[in-house]
Amino acid sequence: MKSEPEVYSLDDLKHDPAGKTGWDSIRNYQARNFMRDQMQAGDLVLYYHSNAAVPGVYGVARIVSEAAIPDPTQFDPASRYYDPKSSPDDPRWVMAEVAYVAHFPEPVSLAQLKADPALADMLVIKRGQRLSIQPVAPADFRRVCELGGWTPPA
């Protein structure tokens, strides 16, 4: 999952008073579908900082809700993400709740991801790949954690 650190960083998640955050405002159908169809409670997530001084993976979060909760911002006329075509009866946009797990001892930069032959198929290194939610192959997940100097729980 990508986030701009100026907007909501992994550190912000760590210190969030609620202990978690709703991953709202996703307004891309493909990203929404990845979240809705391929995430479930308990899944670990690589936390990527985009538009950062050093873009890359800074740590790990966890999905702590089902991955298809209606995104409340779509019903809020004051929100930038208001969608008048959506209705509470048939919500168009969904979200999941995410909780902090860990910062990597060594953040893994985008340049490192690109330089690692084992990660050649990772979506995030592909040119033009802008989706803010992307599936990660288990082997790639483990490799990125290894590069970050962090061991996932068994």
Added chain:
DNA sequence: GCCAACGTTGGC
């Protein structure tokens, strides 16, 4: 700030 990539919108 530039610009490539790409999704969405809307006229026709």
Added chain:
DNA sequence: GCCAACGTTGGC
């Protein structure tokens, strides 16, 4: 249904 215009993303 095509496609030009436009807006957004995000690395650099």
